[in-house]
Amino acid sequence: MKYHLRLKKAISYTGAVCATRKEPDAYTEDKKVADAAVASGYFELVETIPDPDAETPDEITIKGHLDFDDLMSMTKDQLKDLAAKLEIDTTGFKVKEDYAKAINAVEVEAPADEISTEADFSEE
Numbered sequence: 001m002k003y004h005l006r007l008k009k010a011i012s013y014t015g016a017v018c019a020t021r022k023e024p025d026a027y028t029e030d031k032k033v034a035d036a037a038v039a040s041g042y043f044e045l046v047e048t049i050p051d052p053d054a055e056t057p058d059e060i061t062i063k064g065h066l067d068f069d070d071l072m073s074m075t076k077d078q079l080k081d082l083a084a085k086l087e088i089d090t091t092g093f094k095v096k097e098d099y100a101k102a103i104n105a106v107e108v109e110a111p112a113d114e115i116s117t118e119a120d121f122s123e124e
Contacts, residue, residue: 003034016039
């Protein structure tokens with residue numbers, strides 16, 4: 001993240017950031033520096049510029065295993081389809097539990113924004 005600051009109340013300023021009347025714009029990647037410059041009263045925050053190389057929330061993923069009980073609530077055909085998508089060899093599988101165990105054993109990756117992080121503490 002880059003912070004764009006503009007000198008607003010002096011001919012020049014030299015400190016954590018530097019600016020002059022001719023070149024009033026200053027940039028910093030340090031949020032604390034930007035906040036301190038604004039708090040000094042000499043600068044205003046013009047804009048916050050995202051880092052194009054930084055991971056965006058859409059790119060952040062979480063790895064884990066699908067819940068066995070959730071898998072068991074699916075139909076055998078749904079499990080077969082999911083196993084095929086995960087490229088699991090299902091040769092010799094006869095019952096739904098075989099598919100659920102195999103799928104549960106595979107580590108999967110999903111976008112973080114699609115994952116619920118709320119814990120379920122209810123008793124069954």
